Amino acid sequence: MAEDEIPDDYLFKIVMVGDSAVGKSNLLARFARDEFYSNSKSTIGVEFQTQKMEISGKEVKAQVWDTAGQERFRAVTSAYYRGAVGALLVYDISRRLTFESIGRWLTELQNHSDMNIVTILVGNKSDLQDAREVTTAEGKALAEAQSLFFIETSALNSSNVTAAFETIVKEIYTILSRKVMQSQELKNGNTERLSSGKAVVLEGEENKEGAEAAAAGEEAQAGCC
Template identity: 75%
Template sequence: MAFYSEDDKAEDYLFKIVLIGDSAVGKSNLLARFARDEFYPNSKSTIGVEFQTQKMDINGKEIKAQIWDTAGQERFRAVTSAYYRGAVGALLVYDISRRQTFDSVGRWLNELHTHSDMNVVTILVGNKSDLKDAREVPTVEGKDLAEAQGLFFMETSALDSSNVAAAFQTVVKEIYNILSRKVILSQELNKPGAPELGNGKTVVLQGDGNQEGNAETKKGCCSS
């Protein structure tokens, strides 16, 4: 898992985050709501790949989240490898009013793990929570699946903004927390060339083998 810090501003970190999930689950509108506070009720399917960069402040550090959005249709799957390369966070989105999009979650997780680091911070997002009368996927099913897979979980509505910022912030904050723990551990072990926060260099983080512990942490901070 690699985290990039810009050389010209030592306090900046750039985290690549990908949006994945079936077509028409609302990925582009989630990004539009988060990045520009906009919503497009008649938005067309994304063609190819688009991305937005959003700044966030965490513990006094300026974090840039580069959020990538791609089409969920099968014919655009050729971009897969390049799309996932370097990603340290992911929002896996389904539509609470369309069960087939929830049934696809396992396939998307497999694809994410095939093309990226197994330690990518991932949140399962049940979007369109405003469609209460059309709900096909109960909240508890989303929570149970996320718990079983060691994912964060949240239900959102790009239409009314519910939990949209919180979903993105949850991922970014966890990435930063992992980076901070790794740096502190390296410094405590007095490793030669131990990375420091804000030193303007690429920091490469290896998995710590504590997947169960990480999953437990995630369960404790999930919300709907």
């Protein structure tokens, strides 16, 4: 199947994980609404927003879930990792402890999602250069060691925010395109065993209904950071 035959209504579930106050909610607010809340409070529970993006001339929807970073909410939010095809692992470049927590968050992500989920390591608050505790080189080194994408962002001044989300969505779309073409090859008589793809794609109304059902009953507030 040619790339232009891929449906227009694919919906990619992407989760944001990391310690509390690293800036996850403001990254989402900047990406989805071009807003920033300097005095926002920590996210309680889970909230998600859907943003349309154009990839290779096709309209793709990214459904981004903002999970609470507080330890006491981890058991609640773990269910929301299921079905995710992309993830942003976020730390605050001005707080080394949040960087040191990335290993734990990565383990939790791997335990609750597809093992080949597309993941990007995000060093947020790059505007705080004078307060930096984690160097760019350290972030890159960790990303390379874990085979992750890497980028530094600032929700405050919008630096690289869109690029972070586009990197994930484009990679997922590329994987989807490859899998669609491989599937067509099998239908055309190529019976060679194909390697498994990196993600399971969620699409259409079924996923939207599932997301709404999952969110029902959860009280979502705008998050700090």
